[in-house]
Amino acid sequence: MTTDFLTLQNIRKQYGATTALHDVNFNLKQGEFLALVGMSGGGKSTTLRLIADLEQPTSGTIDYAEAQPVVRVMFQNDRLLPWLKVLENVSFKSRDPQVQVQAATMLDLVGLTDFASVYPSQLSGGQKQRVALARALMAKPQLLLLDEPLGALDALTRRKMQDLILDICHKQHLTTILVTHDVDEAARMADRIIVMKDGTNLYEEPGLGGKTPEKLGIVAEQVLQDIMGPQPDVKGVG
Amino acid sequence: MESTTELMHGHQLPKPKMHFRMQRLLPWLIPAAIVIGWQLSSQVGWISSATLPSPVAVLQDGVSLWQSGELQKNLSVSLYRATTGLLIGGSLGFILGFVNGLSKVCRGLFDTSIQMLRNIPHLSLIPLVIIALGIGETAKISLVAIGVLFPVYINTFHGIRSVDPELIEMGHSYGLSRWQLFTKIILPGALPTILMGFRYALGVMWTTLIVAETISASSGIGYLATNAEEFMDMKTVIFCIIVYAVLGKVSDLLAKMLEDLCLEWRQAESRS
Numbered sequence: 001m002t003t004d005f006l007t008l009q010n011i012r013k014q015y016g017a018t019t020a021l022h023d024v025n026f027n028l029k030q031g032e033f034l035a036l037v038g039m040s041g042g043g044k045s046t047t048l049r050l051i052a053d054l055e056q057p058t059s060g061t062i063d064y065a066e067a068q069p070v071v072r073v074m075f076q077n078d079r080l081l082p083w084l085k086v087l088e089n090v091s092f093k094s095r096d097p098q099v100q101v102q103a104a105t106m107l108d109l110v111g112l113t114d115f116a117s118v119y120p121s122q123l124s125g126g127q128k129q130r131v132a133l134a135r136a137l138m139a140k141p142q143l144l145l146l147d148e149p150l151g152a153l154d155a156l157t158r159r160k161m162q163d164l165i166l167d168i169c170h171k172q173h174l175t176t177i178l179v180t181h182d183v184d185e186a187a188r189m190a191d192r193i194i195v196m197k198d199g200t201n202l203y204e205e206p207g208l209g210g211k212t213p214e215k216l217g218i219v220a221e222q223v224l225q226d227i228m229g230p231q232p233d234v235k236g237v238g
Numbered sequence: 239m240e241s242t243t244e245l246m247h248g249h250q251l252p253k254p255k256m257h258f259r260m261q262r263l264l265p266w267l268i269p270a271a272i273v274i275g276w277q278l279s280s281q282v283g284w285i286s287s288a289t290l291p292s293p294v295a296v297l298q299d300g301v302s303l304w305q306s307g308e309l310q311k312n313l314s315v316s317l318y319r320a321t322t323g324l325l326i327g328g329s330l331g332f333i334l335g336f337v338n339g340l341s342k343v344c345r346g347l348f349d350t351s352i353q354m355l356r357n358i359p360h361l362s363l364i365p366l367v368i369i370a371l372g373i374g375e376t377a378k379i380s381l382v383a384i385g386v387l388f389p390v391y392i393n394t395f396h397g398i399r400s401v402d403p404e405l406i407e408m409g410h411s412y413g414l415s416r417w418q419l420f421t422k423i424i425l426p427g428a429l430p431t432i433l434m435g436f437r438y439a440l441g442v443m444w445t446t447l448i449v450a451e452t453i454s455a456s457s458g459i460g461y462l463a464t465n466a467e468e469f470m471d472m473k474t475v476i477f478c479i480i481v482y483a484v485l486g487k488v489s490d491l492l493a494k495m496l497e498d499l500c501l502e503w504r505q506a507e508s509r510s
Contacts, residue, residue, distance in 0.1 A: 073411055083429075
């Protein structure tokens with residue numbers, strides 16, 4: 001594809017004496033859907049938080065091709081404001097009619113127009129995450145960061161959300177980074193998969209990017225092997 | 239509403255309806271029994287009217303106080319003191335709670351001092367206030383203001399400090415300005431706790447005012463009661479106590495209504 005949209009170089013992140021990331025290097029192309037996978041504590045969420053500018057790296061550089069790109073994060077928990085109705089959550093209760101129209105369009109995009117004037121507490125988990133997605137898309141982000149947003153959903157809802165996100169990302173040519181511990185999810189959705197382990201990007205695998213579902217098993221198995229490492233010889237140990 | 243009762247009649251025995259009525263009547267059962275018992279024992283002569291006049295006599299006394307205009311006069315004086323004190327102390331507590339909740343520097347500067355002052359029972363300041371400010375309006379209003387300040391302060395402070403940091407992080411990363419962060423996330427997030435403090439403060443407001451008016455005043459409901467006490471006028475004393483009960487209940491109802499109005503989303507939460 002085209003030029004690199006984002007470059008991470010020699011990223012190190014320390015919390016006191018513990019090192020969360022020790023050397024992360026990767027790049028991301030315009031319009032690419034990247035997945036960061038790995039076990040808990042591997043550093044994938046920390047990497048995302050650094051890219052989102054929620055935290056600063058101890059050392060290393062995060063470079064964007066553009067000066068001030070609009071970056072939006074969809075968090076693991078929906079982080080909707082319980083005191084605002086669904087539409088108000090998307091528009092942040094803006095009085096600007098243009099913003100309101102845009103919010104209604106976004107709500108339509110995620111299929112929640114009928115729920116515009118209910119409170120988040122009256123929605124299901126999947127519906128809440130769809131509102132959060134609509135809110136993230138409001139500012140027409142150049143980079144969408146998904147921090148395990150589907151982790152708490154049941155399998156069926158999860159699958160529906162995956163399709164919805166993929167569809168929107170492809171249609172709007174969104175550059176996206178998905179953090180997940182679900183290997184199938186990463187293999188299915190991403191164009192490229194980075195396996196994070198012990199605070200660094202250890203392996204890279206091509207993903208399916210929503211296409212050729214029959215290969216899902218092969219890709220997922222490969223990623224899984226990267227994460228788990230070489231299988232110990234059980235007989236030898238015993 | 240009609241259709242629901244019809245439905246109930248159609249499908250079920252009238253038992254649930256009875257149950258519903260009972261539930262609404264239940265809270266009033268004990269007060270009603272006490273009043274009736276009281277009236278009966280007065281009539282039979284078990285209690286002398288000098289110690290405890292009958293409810294009817296108390297009511298009659300209230301009516302005559304109203305007719306002479308004395309009740310209205312003293313009531314409005316008390317209401318004026320209460321609301322002025324509440325307004326002054328409440329806004330001070332609110333502002334202090336807010337700046338201390340939001341600013342680290344202010345918190346460092348003010349919080350310890352306020353926490354120290356808070357532990358002084360404000361009614362123990364009465365002698366001090368009387369000596370400093372005399373027995374005029376200022377003294378009584380100041381006492382109410384001091385009493386109200388602390389509950390409002392603590393709850394505002396606590397409310398702001400306990401707003402979900404994840405929501406603030408989200409707002410920040412979604413490009414909200416400081417002002418928007420404040421009006422759209424911090425304030426509404428703190429509001430339930432703030433209103434709880436306000437409701438509690440209303441109770442403190444009445445207690446303080448009653449004590450202040452009882453000790454030194456020439457008007458107000460508290461004065462009415464103290465004055466009646468000197469003439470051994472039990473009817474008026476008891477009537478004043480009832481007026482306090484009604485005032486307390488009414489202000490609590492108003493606060494509850496304010497809560498319901500501001501916190502509509504919480505009702506949606508409890509319904510789901």
